[in-house]
Amino acid sequence: MPPKRALSKAAEDGQRNDPSQKRRKDEPTERRQTRASTKQAAAQGVQPAVVVAAADDFEVQLHPRDKEYAAREPLLGRVVSAEDRQVCEGLLKQECEGNPRSSWNDIIPHWYDFCIAVQVEAGRRYMCLLEVLGMRIAGDNDGALTLLRQERGRVVESIIPRGKIQPVPAGFADAGEESDEEDEAQCDEADNGEVDVAQKDFLAMTVTSCTKTMFARTLREHKDWWIVLCRHWSGGMLKRFFQKTEYSAEDHLAVVDALRAMHGVPDIIAKTREWRFAVKVGQLAKAFKQVTSPSAHTAVQPHSLSSYRRYAWSHSFGLIWDNWTDYENMKTTRPIKQWKDGEERLQINMQNFIAALCRFPGIIPTACNPLSVMFLTTQDAFLRAWRTWLRPSLDACKVPYVEKWDPKAIYRHLMSVSITPEEEDLTEVETAKPVVAPAPHPPTARLKNPPLRFDVGWANIPVPLRTIIFHSWWFANMKLDQSRWAHRPKQPGGLRIPMRDQPVQELKIGTCRHCRHLPAGQQCVQELRMQKRSDAEMEELDGAVITWAEEEDRLPPKGLHGARNETKYRSPKELNLRVIEPDEAIINRCKRQVVRVIDAKSGEHVGGVVYNMFHPETLEEMQASHAKAATGTSIKRGALLCAWQYGDMYAWGFRQAQGGQAGDGYTTYASTKADNIEDIKNIIEVGCDAECMLQVLRSCDPPAFKKIREVTQKAQLNRVGTGGTTSYYCINYMSCEHRDTETTISMSCQLGLDVEYEEDFDFAFLEYGVVFRTVINCGWWFDASKMHGTVVPRHSTVKKFGKKAMSSGIHFTIRKKDMDRAELLSGMMDRYWRRVALWEERM
Known part of the structure; x- marks a missing residue:
């Protein structure tokens, strides 16, 4: 220097x-x-x-x-x-x-x-x-x-x-x-030289990457400060979350500083008996117990709930507490609380359950966990909510006889019992009611499903809970309709049974009665065995732009992300890519067309495309859902993809943040919130959209669907629908060729397309040498770890249409780091009562 x-x-x-x-x-x-x-x-x-x-x-x-x-x-x-x-x-x-x-x-x-x-x-x-x-x-x-x-x-x-x-x-x-x-x-x-840190300065120290070493050194040199430090942290947490009745941004930033400081405690100190003694005597273990409790949302001050969503305090402090707990050497004689489901299957338990939710509306943690509004959409979602936050919250509110209730029976009664609607009790916010289809004639007609009747009286149920119940019925019904459509496109109607899924029936080649006698190229289910292209070729084409445009009409990158003459432009013809297009004769005859892409060497299912993807009414409802979901702040991707971000991408769901902002953790995107009735509807509709796409994949390519299930089966936390996906609502979105290294099978669907050239906005699965021609009501899936991207439209098209929605659709993906984080947090939460018992033992 x-x-x-x-x-x-x-x-x-x-x-x-x-x-x-x-x-x-x-x-x-x-x-x-x-x-x-x-x-x-x-x-x-x-x-x-x-x-x-x-x-x-x-x-x-x-x-x-x-x-x-x-x-x-x-x-x-x-x-x-x-x-x-x-x-x-x-x-x-x-x-x-x-x-x-x-x-x-x-x-x-x-x-x-x-x-x-x-x-x-x-x-x-x-x-x-x-x-x-x-x-x-x-x-x-x-x-x-x-x-x-x-x-x-x-x-x-x-x-x-x-x-x-x-x-x-x-x-x-x-x-x-x-x-x-x-x-x-x-x-x-x-x-003048190195300064001894006074205790007062030490307690107020902001621990960053630069001061982390000094913080750890001071901890080692001043063991007598450990209890004071823990008391300082615990007092601040309890005061800001449970005592202060007014919001203060400075207070919550102070908790962020405390969280960063706790991360700065080295394991060589945190694993010692002396440190655990300081944590217990300094009341920090007590603060951890309250802040990370499964029912914490019922006890914290209302102004802290949004802070719980933004910073995921239960997860963040829970991981620290879990890391500081020595499960091998810490012993306890206290009983460890075990949640065991009851066996009473009486209908009255469902009525008492609804009455408890009416009496304690804060039991559903919509403010700090917006995806909790989906707890009635499926039985798996209900049981997951029951074991993570629903039953502990009912117990914390001292609802009687909860330990005797069978959650499966409660869900069955809740979702099955329906009677004549009480129209006079309905409000304007419940206009989008669940629907039920009649028996097969006509197959596309639907009747309104009657609302449920409860002992408390429909009018006495809070509007948010009414909305959740109605839209959970709608979710289950649409899911089953789409499942039937995916298996038998000519018979979408029929009696709905929300409790049961349609059995999986793989669409096998040569089994369709309409086309099994025809040549393979004319059947509705086809398979392409494609050779994976070399890594050297893919490395050369990483970041390249695939386009049909002539040289003078090529779309340049945006802003300062790259010069036009430095961009590698390639045409599908130049790269000898095989174009897969919809065949109207097949679709008119069999009502669908499915093409699977299989790795010629390994036999692995790596992608595919389906035309005539959704039930006609499902398509309309998803288009309406897209119009509402594609609002707010568009997310930004890396510099390579930002160069081609002429459109917008709106994210919904949970994600593990990249970092950069202090306190970031496993939490929702900003758009995923449940502050009002419309927000609740939007979240359930987003989950329903993803579920309808999964039902198509489940039928069209079961091996690809199984990959998603294998990745998500252990991650039982904060799932959108049954797949645990993160959904992106796209308008005019395009990208150069790239790989997403942390994902499994991804899926997209085309809900709107208004372009002058039909080949604009096609999808290039470059690593396997195919291009999927995109049309309205088509969908495609692919292994996102392989080279892929958009067939970028012409410059004249983008310039002509401007901000108009040329292409709109939904893309969902499952990032490995999100699933790994969810699995880690699920295990940490399961150990909560064991931690409580260990730390309450006398030291």
Whole structure:
């Protein structure tokens, strides 16, 4: 690292070459006068308040120390090279994180939170700070404000759900408050060498990748602080979640800091008996018990429920507690609570169950786990909810005789008993009622299914619970309709039995009575055995664009992601790809066309396509569902795919975050919420869409369907439908050729297509040399770990249609890391009562 003298010289050279210095001659007189008054105040020993010009939406007021620091260190605009800037950033990080007693250790995060209203990774924070301070020193306050606006917009668009932004209070003194003489002394002391961390500073330390080593070292050196630290953490958690009645963003950010600090406790300490003793005596084990309880959502303050969804506190703290528990050596004489289902199958138990949900509406954790609204859609979903949060919550609310209830019987009675509708009791929010199809004539007609009647009276059931019951019936009915359509397209109607699935009947070649006497190429079920292309060829084509467009009409990449002449364009004809198209003669005769792609060497089912995929009414309902789900904030993918993101992709479901934002964990996408009745309907409709697609795959290609089941069978947490998929609702979405390394079989369906050339928006399964021609009401599945992508439309098409929905559809996938995380969390939650018994034992 260069000495300070060299940096100062670089700063002086940069100041002479700084374009902003030339602009000062032309700047308004008012601004020059403001700067002069600022210098005069500084000369008199007064720290001036540095305020950026007020904006329409926020006003930025910075700490007086920013002026002092900027005067000492080179900043952007005064640094002549990238190397100097890197050194400057390093000095700033060292100042902020190397010394926990430095005032900048607190000022920088709070400054950033105040200006941008969010928390992001540290590197981005330092970069923005340097740029803003550089502009401020150059006198370009307007430019600094513009930069802050752009930065906030970028962060808000990527990680914060719209309408949910909570400004974070500034954690530092304003201009009119006390000066920083004490902080200056601390900084001077830090410059003289290594500083011993005081207990007060240690408790307030923000543990990051830079301070993690110092935090661990201090823990090892001061064992007498362990109990105090645990008491500090436990008191903050219990106070913020269970005692304070008003929301404070700063409080919840403090819990995030505590979570990061707990992650910073090294295993060499966390696995010791002394640390476990401190956790117990410091009441942290008690806090863990309450915060991670399966029924915690019934006890926390209402303002904390959204925080539970965003940060997944039960999972995050539960994993830490689980890691600190020595299951081999910790013993207990206390009985470990075991959940054993009852055997009473009386209908009155179902009535009592509904009455309990009416009396305690908070039992269903919609605010912190939006996918809980799907707990009645299938029996598996109900039993999973019963064992993870439903029965523990009923028990916590002291509902009598819960231990005697048989959950399967409750679900059977709940979903089977129906009577004459009480129309006078219905409200406007229940217009989309479940439906039932009559017996086969006419096959596409449907009658409305009557609502259920309960002893409590339909009008006394809360509207959210009514909506869940109605739409769960609708989910089961649509699922069965689509299952029948997938097996026998000519007979979609018939009596519905929501409790039972249609038995799996594989569509085998040569078994259709309409076409089994015809040549293989004219039958409705076909198989293509394709040779997998070489890895060398795929490596060369990674990131390539497959298109039918002529050279002058090729679509260029967006923005700064790549130059047009550097993009590898290839046509399907040039690569000798086989195009699979719908055959109207087959579809008219057999009502469907299925083509499976099989690896010629291994015999593995790797993909396929089906035409005339959905029941006609199912297709209409999914198109309506897509229109509602494809709203909000579109997700962004990696730089390679962002270059071709001319369209939008809206995600629904749970995912394991990539990281970057403090406290991120296994939680929902921002769009997946259940704040009102429409949100509840949307979630169940999204689950139903995925379920209908799975029913098609189940019939058309059972080996591919089995792959999904094998991946998801152990991950029994937060599933959309029965497949545990993450759904993406796409409008005009396209991609270059790529591989998704952490996925299994993925599936897509085409719900809308309005293009001038029929080959635009085809799907290229490049690794097996095929192209699926996409039309409305078709679907395709593929091994996403193999090279695949969109047949990119022509530039003239995109330019002509603009923002109009040329192509719309649904894509679902199952990411391995999501399933692994769900499996890990499921096991951790199953051990909850054992942990409670072990930690309640006397140490």
